[in-house]
Amino acid sequence: MAGVSIATVSRVINNSKPVNHDVRIRVLKAMEQTNFLPNAMARNLAKKESLLLGVMVPEVKNTVLDDLINGINQVSRLYGYNIMLSLTAGTLENELHYFNMFREIQADGIILASENLKEELVKGIKVSNIPLILVGRDSLDTVPTVHVDNVTAAYEAVTYLIQQGHRKIAMLRVRSGDIASGDHRYQGYVRALNEAGISIYKDWVVESGISVEDGITSMRKICEAESMPTAIFCATDRIAIGAMNYLLEIGLRVPEDVSIFGFDGIDMSSFIRPKLSTVKYSAEEIGMTAARNLIKLIRGEEISSRHWIVSHYLENRDSVCTLN
Amino acid sequence: MAGVSIATVSRVINNSKPVNHDVRIRVLKAMEQTNFLPNAMARNLAKKESLLLGVMVPEVKNTVLDDLINGINQVSRLYGYNIMLSLTAGTLENELHYFNMFREIQADGIILASENLKEELVKGIKVSNIPLILVGRDSLDTVPTVHVDNVTAAYEAVTYLIQQGHRKIAMLRVRSGDIASGDHRYQGYVRALNEAGISIYKDWVVESGISVEDGITSMRKICEAESMPTAIFCATDRIAIGAMNYLLEIGLRVPEDVSIFGFDGIDMSSFIRPKLSTVKYSAEEIGMTAARNLIKLIRGEEISSRHWIVSHYLENRDSVCTLN
DNA sequence: CTGAAAGCGCTTACAG
DNA sequence: CTGAAAGCGCTTACAG
Known part of the structure; x- marks a missing residue:
């Protein structure tokens, strides 16, 4: 294009080999004028990277x-x-x-x-x-x-609830996959309750999808149990926000009637009222x-x-x- | 790989030309066994697509x-x-x-x-x-x-506020770029006020960033004006959520003391309290x-x-x- | 420092 | 229906 070989052009683009200053300038100018952009597909093919x-x-x-x-x-x-x-x-x-x-x-x-x-x-x-x-x-x-460390984090959150005097603690967990974080957070919940000598009440553990809407639906299920828990540990903040929404909807107050704890620390968790207590990480x-x-x-x-x-x-x- | 030419392989992969059934089967099997995946870079290079x-x-x-x-x-x-x-x-x-x-x-x-x-x-x-x-x-x-249609949508939102009896209407707008939606939504605001014979009060129009935090900051600026508006039209829901947050923080009630209108209809707009009135679209x-x-x-x-x-x-x- | 040539892994006329 | 060969736009030994 500018009186030089294609190999030379490649060398100025990649700075891969020394190129004479004048030639380099010439190539650069030509590239500018032609509005040239290298073809990444071709480069990748040749370089295998x-x-x-x-x-x-x-x-x-x-x-x-x-x-x-x-x-x-x-x-x-x-x-x-x-x-x-x-x-x-x-x-x-x-x-x-x-x-x-x-x-x-x-x-x-x-x-x-x-x-x-x-x-x-x-x-x-x-x-x-x-x-x-x-x-x-x-x-x-x-x-x-x-x-x-999902197990430990969940364990700490639930232990905190216990320390605040709660003993009736439900969990809105994520549907269980192989060993996804959903399971691990549940394990932390189980461990904390066990350690405190609190037995797990099946109706207070419900599997939830991960959207806010899912949180609403799941919270309703908990409310249909024979008795109400005083605190809910939610596997994610979005679920927690859904849960809070449902509670407010049916006239229960958070945290006076029911406490909620989330997980993730998404930005919205501090913009809703009451501000959500949650597990944070970067x-x-x-x-x-x-x-x-x-x-x-x-x-x-x-x-x-x-x-x-x-x-x-x-x-x-x-x-x-x-x-x- | 399977006793056929590379061209034939290409043809069975792409179904680009008729290939004898037996041969096709043979190729498919070989591909399976080799766990073969075509190189898209090479294909794209050759096809220019x-x-x-x-x-x-x-x-x-x-x-x-x-x-x-x-x-x-x-x-x-x-x-x-x-x-x-x-x-x-x-x-x-x-x-x-x-x-x-x-x-x-x-x-x-x-x-x-x-x-x-x-x-x-x-x-x-x-x-x-x-x-x-x-x-x-x-x-x-x-x-x-x-x-x-940002101009029209904003115009409608602000006109709605006016119909609800508001005349002191502020706007948290997005910083102006060339002719970005920020400008257009502002134009809608201006048009609605003009049409209603309401003049625009400079201190009630503040440029905001687009995060919730920006909404908080911008709302504070409005509150520093000589007098308070009764309604705020926000260029986005996130800004609106920030604004609502600041208001609640300083003890004002929404909507009793100040009304808020958003734009976008993000999911959180219906999960916060009060639920946010907003412009929706798909x-x-x-x-x-x-x-x-x-x-x-x-x-x-x-x-x-x-x-x-x-x-x-x-x-x-x-x-x-x-x-x- | 620079160029001609082979090669990256495909596709596609062109023959057969 | 199938194969040999050229070509896609680059990079990189290999000579010079």
Whole structure:
């Protein structure tokens, strides 16, 4: 295009080999004028590297995911990677679809957030051999993960409720998948009650979907039990917000009549009234840790462990009252 | 791999040419065993078509975007396209980065949601010549758009407030960009007041960022004005939620002391108390319309117009009271 | 420092 | 119906 070979152009674009100053200028100018943009497909084909990271999340309503993605973005960009995001709606079909799409498109690695990891996908992950990190949940120990210590966090939240004098504590848990965080948070609940010598009342544990609407529906079920609990531990803030809504709807006050405890610390949790007490952690940190280690995996670098735990703490606000 | 030429394999994968049944079976089996996945980069290079749509949105906290993306996804998949999502945080730098990345990666088209479209990007769009649709906002008439009629919707919302007896109406508007929806919603506000013969009080119009926190800050500014308005029209629900929060914080009641009207109809708008009155529309419909027409553009098909309007309506809930 | 050439993994006329 | 070959737009040894 500018009196130079195509190889030279490649070299100035990539700075891969020394190029004479005048020539470089000439090439740069020509590129400017032609409005030239290199074809990444061709480059990736030749280099067998795409610098693309696939990120799969179920949905995006959950503001925690915004932080997560920002964390991933931040360190990815730092290392020269770009991310491709896709929404799976949490279905196996979509997860499989995007997983394969990322492989076909030659993504260098994948970060996967999945509430309900099915065996079929796990198998696919194993045979494909593509670097992958699971995020936000505990896992089979064959695939690397970063998440909060769900069992402990839930245990601490419920123990806190017990310390406030509650003994009738219900849980709105997430439908159980293999070993998703839903199960682990429930385990924490069980452990806390056991330790306090409180037995579990079946009608006070209900499986819920993850939307606010699901929280409303699930709360109604609890209210239909023979007796009412004094506190509800919810597996997620969105469920908690739904639960609070239903309670207010039927004329019960939070926390005077019923206390509520959430999990996730989404932004809305502090904008609703009463402000929601919840388990907080940094989704951004999860994202950064995942991206950082995924890139190490891709580069074949040494990795410090295969499971990273991000810290959490209880954010006590106004949705829990003390019983005496 | 299975005693056939590579060309034949290509033909069975794509069903592009008739292939003998036995041979096809043989190829399929071999693919199964090898766990073969075609290299999309190579295919795209050869076909000069990626079946990839780039989608750029500023952030993902706004639940409206979840619907938007689902709408886009739905029709994209229907036509065999996959989408690549990227978060721009609304900055020009990121928008430029991802815009170019999508071009380099040979995306067939782009859907862009941008609150503050800068001239530099617009220029890039024009010279690049890549099919692109702008979403959620009005625009220069050179680039195709799909959005709600922001001026009219805002006009209707404010007119409704006036009909309820309000005459002291403030607006928390979005910082003005060229002709972004922020400006248009403000125009609707102005028109409604003018028509009612109410003059605009400068201290009651404040520019706000788009987060809930921004809403809090902006509401504080209004409260610092010499006198208080009786109603606030907010450019987005998130701003409205922030405003309501600040009001409650300083001991004012909504709607008894101050009425609030939002815009967007995000899910949280009906979960907070009082339930927020707001302008609703289907972001999913915006997404579907955008994807459908982008694909037409890509295929060089006839297009019915260059600007599509999605309908809206007022969802009157509990955050507005009637003055007498 | 620079160019010609092979190769990345596919698709698609062109022959047969 | 099937294969050999050229070509998609790059990168990278290999010569010079």
